[in-house]
Amino acid sequence: MTGKEIREKFLKFFEERGHRILPSASLIPTNDPSILWTAAGMVPFKPYFTGTAKPEMLRVTTCQKCLRTPDIEEVGRTARHHTFFEMLGNFSFGDYFKEKAIPWAWEFTTRVLGLPAEKLWISIYLDDDEAFDIWHREVGVPAERIVRMGKDTNFWEIGVGPCGPCSEIYIDLGEERGCGSPECRVGCDCDRYLEIWNLVFIQFFRDEAGNYTPLASKGIDTGMGLERVASVLQGVNSNFDTDLFREIMDYTAGLVNREYGAEKKTDMALKVIADHCRAVTFAIADGALPSNEGRGYVLRRLIRRALRFGRLLGLNEPFLYRVSGAVIRQMADVYPELPANKDHVLRVIRSEEERFGETLAQGTEILNRLVQEARNAGRTVIDGREAFRLYDTYGFPLELTREMAAEEGLTVDEDGFAAAMEEQRERARSARQETEYLSEAGAFYKSLREQLGETRFVGYDVLETGARVLALIKDGRPVKQAVAGEEVEFILDVTPCYAASGGQVADHAGVEAPALEVRVTDVFRPVEGLFVHRGKVENGILKENDSVRVKVDVARRRDTARNHSATHLLHKSLKEVLGGHVHQAGSLVEPDRLRFDFTHYAPVSPEEMRRVEEMVNGAILDSLPVETEITTLEEARARGAAALFDEKYGENVRLVKMGDFSLELCGGTHVRNTAEVGLFKLISESSVGAGLRRVEAVTGPGALRYVSAREEQLAHIAELVKASPAEVVARVEALVREHRELEREAEGLRARLARFEVQSLLEKVRELDGAKFLAARTTAPDMDSLRAMVDLLRDRLGSAVILLASPAGERVNLVAAVTGDLVLRGLHAGKLVKEIAPIVGGGGGGRPDMASAGGKDPSRLQEALDRAYTVAMGQLKG
Structure with a gap:
């Protein structure tokens, strides 16, 4: 069976047994800050199991897209580690229990999938005699193939909340897949006994004291990994050899004219790229974006790991967005959000690929510095922790570090690298929050x-x-x-x-x-x-x-409603002006302002801002009626209602309609007519992440206050430039032109003065063992002017060391330069200023040929300049 056939058969099987088929929830958990990703089929149904929400149907079946990241580094190395996978599940919220869940699981596994009963093994919790009796007496599994296991593997609980024993279905893949140990059995770490389905029987409530109380309403939570089952049914040794991955890997292999299965190193790269590309494609389609923290950091890490493996295949230009297109083509009929967001997904991935190219350049520069430092210290090994920092912070592959170091005759401390990697993993394990069914506070309010x-x-x-x-x-x-x-x-x-x-x-x-x-x-x-x-x-x-x-508070409610209704008009207007790729990514609606985050790839131009503002105000002036109705989610979507990617909606939803202009699912408060919004003014636009923009706006009284403040500013500017408000622009333009002309004149005068001063400074040059030496005070007003003066002197002097200083208010600026021939003789501008700067109460440093420093004590400037000659003589070698 293909992966698609398995998915369809599973959902159909449980639909025929009274289950409602629900679409997969977003990979971004709804209203659950305890976890970054939807990592299991039960995550969207946590409120139903805890009782904090009431289910609209008691039997549900899903194929849930999941993302897990504890073992990213294992992906590609093993047969079954993935970041993204699909979990098939059937759920009961207080309806049936073990008496139906177990026989149905056996029936689907043996009759529908056709797996041989004699190769199936069952695990149960140690004292779950009820499960044993159903498996043995009703289903007919021989007692010797039912294994009782301990709490660490077969009892599901996380903190306070509902919990219960588990029962798992394993398949024996044969002795040739085993470890050869006579003790090899269900639960062994080898590949012989493969777990394919886990049934969780939620029948207790665990309190803070660790007491277990039987639940009056018991639940069923099951999970079957689609990729694992596909590998069994398709007779392959690895999930990556199933049709769920091969199409993607073959596409990538075609980009470099290679073939999957021909070389181990190539195969690993193709596996990593396929797995990580599936993960980032689905995550971005669900609204996540690469960034430096949280789930955005996970995406960035996955993209960069895939790109590093792409470089091992010779893919040095952006390619991952093309692989993402292959993922979307393969999965489009099952997950409609992929084709709906295709342009957005591909653009975000390509943008991140281009960003990585810049990062790689940064990493190369840092590695060159590490090589130089190792040489200066007489070492032949690059520090492993520094190599890991390059990898972790800049996405610089260890393989590339090793290769570039070898070109310089150096090696890398790979044990130190591995130790730093393990420390990071341990920190991640310690920091990772487990999925809690119900917090202590949640349990308290639920009981209330x-x-x-x-x-x-x-x-x-x-x-x-x-x-x-x-x-x-x-x-x-x-x-x-x-x-x-x-x-x-x-x-x-x-x-x-x-x-x-x-x-x-x-x-x-x-x-x-x-x-x-x-x-x-x-x-x-x-x-x-x-x-x-x-x-x-x-x-x-x-x-x-x-x-x-x-x-x-009526006034506060009214102003908040104005701003909330305005966000709906703004959302629609942004789509019209910028394109259909625009999706809401968050909002804040307060009485005095609104903030709206949305997906877009470039700054919104002033012209686009003007068009959006005009469109919103046009809808306000049209006095559109604002109507609400309760309907089904299916009907709302059929009518084209906008929905937020990170909101969870039940079977019945509240629809907010503003004439024929806007239609959105929303539970907020609104005006009765768009005219009540009053004036709408956009006041800012900014970036809040890769592919994510933010606008802020005001309405009603807030907009009037904003306009009034701008009028006051305009009047004040008019007074300052001695013009009427109508003439302000022309007057300011004239002043700017005049200012630029004066700046040009001043710059010319400064340059002439600098040349005169350089001429006088040349008279202070001393001999330094066959070279020129100059340490002097100047009138340069800032560091840039000081550097320009140093450049002029260096051109005049030839072989020389130069130190110029200038007081700047309560501070001192210092710039040193050393010509190349003297650098070879041991002079170092950075070390020179590093030793001189403390005399004037400061510090600094830089390259051997050019360096700068600052200080806070101008009174000791001459002392510092006098010291410079002695320091330079001390550095000089023969």
């Missing part, structure tokens, strides 16, 4: 929701309502009351307050009752359906069960 019920949000329709105080929380613990002056969290049965989400900040509000005033400054939803208000008691005592009146 179960106890109190969900908060009813009425803030779309009303901004004031009566409510009852259900609970108060202080320092993470329930309290009965809060007195004046205390800050406290509290939960109401009903609220008009919008909780921060989707980039929109929370409402502020007042909570009142007789003799009670509370000022709410934040509202958040720690678990689905529960609104937590945070505020300060300003007067009286807030108590549990109080009846109160909640009043949203």
